[in-house]
Amino acid sequence: MKNIIDLVNKKPWVGWLLFLVTAFSIFVVGMLASNIFERRMEAQMVYKPINPISDHETRNEKWGLNFPRQFERYRATRESDTQTYAGGSKKIDELERDPRLVILWAGYGFSKAYYQGRGHYNAIDDMRNIYRTNHEKSPGTCWTCKSPDVPRVMEEIGVAEFYASKWADLGHEIVNPIGCYDCHDTKTMALKITRPALIEAYERQGKNIEDATHQEMRSLVCAQCHVEYYFKGKGKYLTFPWDKGTSVEAMEEYYDEAEFKDWTHAISRAPMLKAQHPGYEVWKTGTHAARGVSCADCHMPYRTEGGAKFTDHKIQSPLNNISNSCLVCHRESEETLRSSVENKQKKIKTLRIQAEENIVRAHFEAKAAWDAGATEEEMTNILKLIRHAQWRWDFASASHGGSFHSSLETARILATSIQKAQDARLELVKVLAKHGVHDTVEIPDISTKAKAQAVIGLDMEKIKAHKDKFLKDIAPEWDKKAAERHDQWDAQSAE
Amino acid sequence: MKNIIDLVNKKPWVGWLLFLVTAFSIFVVGMLASNIFERRMEAQMVYKPINPISDHETRNEKWGLNFPRQFERYRATRESDTQTYAGGSKKIDELERDPRLVILWAGYGFSKAYYQGRGHYNAIDDMRNIYRTNHEKSPGTCWTCKSPDVPRVMEEIGVAEFYASKWADLGHEIVNPIGCYDCHDTKTMALKITRPALIEAYERQGKNIEDATHQEMRSLVCAQCHVEYYFKGKGKYLTFPWDKGTSVEAMEEYYDEAEFKDWTHAISRAPMLKAQHPGYEVWKTGTHAARGVSCADCHMPYRTEGGAKFTDHKIQSPLNNISNSCLVCHRESEETLRSSVENKQKKIKTLRIQAEENIVRAHFEAKAAWDAGATEEEMTNILKLIRHAQWRWDFASASHGGSFHSSLETARILATSIQKAQDARLELVKVLAKHGVHDTVEIPDISTKAKAQAVIGLDMEKIKAHKDKFLKDIAPEWDKKAAERHDQWDAQSAE
Numbered sequence: 002m003k004n005i006i007d008l009v010n011k012k013p014w015v016g017w018l019l020f021l022v023t024a025f026s027i028f029v030v031g032m033l034a035s036n037i038f039e040r041r042m043e044a045q046m047v048y049k050p051i052n053p054i055s056d057h058e059t060r061n062e063k064w065g066l067n068f069p070r071q072f073e074r075y076r077a078t079r080e081s082d083t084q085t086y087a088g089g090s091k092k093i094d095e096l097e098r099d100p101r102l103v104i105l106w107a108g109y110g111f112s113k114a115y116y117q118g119r120g121h122y123n124a125i126d127d128m129r130n131i132y133r134t135n136h137e138k139s140p141g142t143c144w145t146c147k148s149p150d151v152p153r154v155m156e157e158i159g160v161a162e163f164y165a166s167k168w169a170d171l172g173h174e175i176v177n178p179i180g181c182y183d184c185h186d187t188k189t190m191a192l193k194i195t196r197p198a199l200i201e202a203y204e205r206q207g208k209n210i211e212d213a214t215h216q217e218m219r220s221l222v223c224a225q226c227h228v229e230y231y232f233k234g235k236g237k238y239l240t241f242p243w244d245k246g247t248s249v250e251a252m253e254e255y256y257d258e259a260e261f262k263d264w265t266h267a268i269s270r271a272p273m274l275k276a277q278h279p280g281y282e283v284w285k286t287g288t289h290a291a292r293g294v295s296c297a298d299c300h301m302p303y304r305t306e307g308g309a310k311f312t313d314h315k316i317q318s319p320l321n322n323i324s325n326s327c328l329v330c331h332r333e334s335e336e337t338l339r340s341s342v343e344n345k346q347k348k349i350k351t352l353r354i355q356a357e358e359n360i361v362r363a364h365f366e367a368k369a370a371w372d373a374g375a376t377e378e379e380m381t382n383i384l385k386l387i388r389h390a391q392w393r394w395d396f397a398s399a400s401h402g403g404s405f406h407s408s409l410e411t412a413r414i415l416a417t418s419i420q421k422a423q424d425a426r427l428e429l430v431k432v433l434a435k436h437g438v439h440d441t442v443e444i445p446d447i448s449t450k451a452k453a454q455a456v457i458g459l460d461m462e463k464i465k466a467h468k469d470k471f472l473k474d475i476a477p478e479w480d481k482k483a484a485e486r487h488d489q490w491d492a493q494s495a496e
Numbered sequence: 497m498k499n500i501i502d503l504v505n506k507k508p509w510v511g512w513l514l515f516l517v518t519a520f521s522i523f524v525v526g527m528l529a530s531n532i533f534e535r536r537m538e539a540q541m542v543y544k545p546i547n548p549i550s551d552h553e554t555r556n557e558k559w560g561l562n563f564p565r566q567f568e569r570y571r572a573t574r575e576s577d578t579q580t581y582a583g584g585s586k587k588i589d590e591l592e593r594d595p596r597l598v599i600l601w602a603g604y605g606f607s608k609a610y611y612q613g614r615g616h617y618n619a620i621d622d623m624r625n626i627y628r629t630n631h632e633k634s635p636g637t638c639w640t641c642k643s644p645d646v647p648r649v650m651e652e653i654g655v656a657e658f659y660a661s662k663w664a665d666l667g668h669e670i671v672n673p674i675g676c677y678d679c680h681d682t683k684t685m686a687l688k689i690t691r692p693a694l695i696e697a698y699e700r701q702g703k704n705i706e707d708a709t710h711q712e713m714r715s716l717v718c719a720q721c722h723v724e725y726y727f728k729g730k731g732k733y734l735t736f737p738w739d740k741g742t743s744v745e746a747m748e749e750y751y752d753e754a755e756f757k758d759w760t761h762a763i764s765r766a767p768m769l770k771a772q773h774p775g776y777e778v779w780k781t782g783t784h785a786a787r788g789v790s791c792a793d794c795h796m797p798y799r800t801e802g803g804a805k806f807t808d809h810k811i812q813s814p815l816n817n818i819s820n821s822c823l824v825c826h827r828e829s830e831e832t833l834r835s836s837v838e839n840k841q842k843k844i845k846t847l848r849i850q851a852e853e854n855i856v857r858a859h860f861e862a863k864a865a866w867d868a869g870a871t872e873e874e875m876t877n878i879l880k881l882i883r884h885a886q887w888r889w890d891f892a893s894a895s896h897g898g899s900f901h902s903s904l905e906t907a908r909i910l911a912t913s914i915q916k917a918q919d920a921r922l923e924l925v926k927v928l929a930k931h932g933v934h935d936t937v938e939i940p941d942i943s944t945k946a947k948a949q950a951v952i953g954l955d956m957e958k959i960k961a962h963k964d965k966f967l968k969d970i971a972p973e974w975d976k977k978a979a980e981r982h983d984q985w986d987a988q989s990a991e
Binding site: 288291292333337341345348349351352355359408409410412413415416417419420423424426427430431434435439 | 783840908918
């Protein structure tokens with residue numbers, strides 16, 4: 002210290018230098034401190050609503066005024082044509098990719114059109130556009146998972162009444178695509194179950210969904226829709242078939258006991274089940290669920306913008322976002338992880354295609370048996386085997402992500418599907434022989450979607466014309482009425 | 497400091513107290529230092545051979561003089577009756593547990609006796625005792641994996657000559673159970689490949705096994721034996737069928753192209769393949785292999801005794817030793833990990849049993865078809881389907897640990913086995929119908945091992961008598977000759 006004082010006494014410019022360096026350092030520290038405070042403020046602002054959200058507010062963009070980051074990311078589920086994995090907006094035609102599906106769903110709406118799921122933002126558009134919905138026939142229940150307007154209208158007219166309505170009668174009410182109000186409380190932003198079917202399924206199992214932890218809720222809000230369900234009874238009451246458990250066998254037993262069928266197969270006359278998308282149930286059997294990893298952890302990982310860390314509401318395949326999802330826990334390269342997942346998908350796909358091949362054949366062989374004069378008695382067990390084989394194939398295939406979420410369980414289910422389809426075919430050979438048919442049953446040309454649809458007698462021109470008429474004449478009316486309602490809401494809140 | 501000096505001046509006993517505390521502290525530090533040095537010495541001693549090991553030394557207990565800890569743990573593979581999982585010495589009779597196996601292996605030695613594998617120490621005893629070996633018929637190749645005497649004798653008489661010998665002619669040479677010399681260099685203790693088949697398989701693929709890293713060697717020394725192999729040609733030359741790859745399909749194709757069969761099935765007359773134990777090949781397709789975890793990492797984890805950390809040579813199922821194996825990487829409770837593995841095993845088991853059921857039926861239905869007058873032409877493809885179905889079932893079942901090492905791959909393989917067996921049965925129904933058989937083919941009572949063995953016409957009394965005679969008259973002679981050789985070695989090294 003003394004040396005420095007001596008030096009300054011000798012050379013005064015050294016003193017000035019020291020003064021300047023010190024002053025500059027203090028300035029920099031001040032800047033940094035300010036920056037930290039600013040970022041804290043920024044982080045807090047994200048979670049502080051400026052515009053109160055009214056109890057019926059189902060428009061995502063209105064919530065977005067308070068939560069711009071979450072909203073913008075949610076809105077990004079609309080467009081992502083460059084995306085390779087599910088959750089993008091590329092409209093991948095699954096029937097074109099695999100025309101066997103047309104045969105498997107003969108007599109059921111899915112044979113008309115089936116696309117890979119797109120992002121949540123597209124829910125209403127896709128629902129209106131798809132040939133599976135019919136403005137003269139579809140029930141209100143079809144809307145259940147498509148919009149935050151659903152719980153609003155359910156509250157207004159009653160749950161059972163909602164389901165029992167005509168799809169077209171609710172069309173002007175259900176216009177906002179899946180969004181904020183579906184999973185969040187308007188006041189606290191806490192995660193919230195808004196769909197009765199999940200709450201009721203819990204109740205029937207003697208559980209209260211309000212006991213769920215926050216981490217469980219980060220999966221349960223998804224389980225409102227990404228599950229197996231059916232339309233029960235004449236009132237088309239949306240119900241989860243979970244009363245005996247959530248395994249493929251437990252639900253199969255449930256449906257069998259209830260003597261439920263989604264439709265009668267147009268080729269084999271089997272009483273069929275359509276698996277919905279039991280993603281939640283299959284995920285529950287896998288490693289990630291066992292380790293306490295929720296849906297949101299991977300499909301909505303945290304994201305940082307500036308100083309704000311928030312849940313990424315661009316719900317998508319983690320394969321589109323490995324660095325933010327997988328790499329939080331896994332210390333592997335993106336390529337290693339991706340190829341590991343794709344390797345699993347490839348293996349499962351070979352089993353899926355094999356199961357489809359068997360079941361397609363079984364349907365045509367059953368038809369040949371009927372044509373040859375087989376009796377109801379001879380066919381009952383065979384049709385049940387076909388029903389079970391296809392249910393299991395569909396369960397494994399429609400549980401999107403199953404080959405990743407729980408690859409062993411998915412392979413196991415497909416193996417039992419293969420077994421049952423082949424059992425059916427074994428019986429069919431015997432029945433056919435009994436009725437004088439010894440030759441191998443020929444499968445018609447189903448090498449393209451159009452050919453397969455022709456085989457099952459679908460008049461696609463007629464279906465298209467019917468849909469076009471709806472889109473031209475009716476859908477715009479719905480939008481008009483909805484706009485009036487929204488204007489009214491705005492007028493009310495301005496008062 | 498000044499205060500303390502003042503205090504000591506005032507109260508001299510404080511000075512003595514300080515002196516004593518200081519002296520004691522220094523003493524303790526000295527003790528600790530000594531302890532550390534001692535432990536270092538102990539740790540080093542473990543790896544410092546005291547007794548040089550001669551180049552032909554195949555007696556594990558002689559190596560054990562230098563490496564008592566490793567040897568004692570190796571020796572513990574002898575006895576572990578309380579063990580639940582593979583690697584214990586409980587002799588679990590697999591044919592008794594699942595008599596379908598007797599049918600599946602009809603016409604082949606495995607139908608006589610098949611036990612769950614026991615620890616390495618029991619290799620020679622088990623080899624001599626089992627009904628599958630026959631002192632009048634078995635070839636020398638059967639010894640290949642059972643003893644460190646094998647590479648020694650191979651060096652003396654030649655590899656091809658070893659394989660082409662009679663099993664009984666080598667019996668007096670092959671007496672020490674699997675041990676040190678099988679995997680270690682006598683001088684450097686480095687891991688070493690002593691079996692030609694693995695080296696040759698690498699060479700045919702254009703690879704040099706000497707390029708393997710130490711971590712790879714920690715799996716490759718196991719892959720000398722825990723793999724798929726066959727006895728090629730008249731010289732019974734031990735060969736790995738890896739030339740087209742190591743997947744179940746690649747090896748199947750290899751065998752088909754070579755028109756190789758292990759035996760002709762006694763019931764169906766199908767040209768069969770016996771899968772050995774393709775544990776290494778299946779492990780390679782799983783997560784642990786992908787993450788660079790070697791066989792030794794889990795089956796021979798590090799163990800600490802006193803100051804010595806060493807590789808636990810009690811090779812066993814990690815499920816017997818979760819805390820030292822799994823918990824090194826996994827932060828889960830033992831119970832969680834155990835039930836996760838057992839859950840996988842359970843799922844795979846259902847598929848395995850299903851595959852067996854199908855294949856057993858296929859064998860009997862094929863026999864019925866032959867009996868009804870089916871032609872070679874009608875049966876060729878059917879028998880090939882049976883061959884492939886059973887090969888795949890056997891591959892999945894015999895790749896011990898497959899449901900853990902690579903559960904998806906194991907399930908996939910079993911699913912293809914199910915498919916192929918059912919395809920065979922579909923064809924069989926047609927052939928049977930063509931020859932006037934319309935009834936379901938009855939399966940005889942195979943509910944116990946004894947009943948199943950009676951069905952395939954095994955004279956177990958005769959087999960037992962033959963083995964008893966060998967154990968009474970011949971085996972003791974072998975031991976006598978071996979003892980003389982060992983005495984001679986000792987005399988030589990004493991010179």
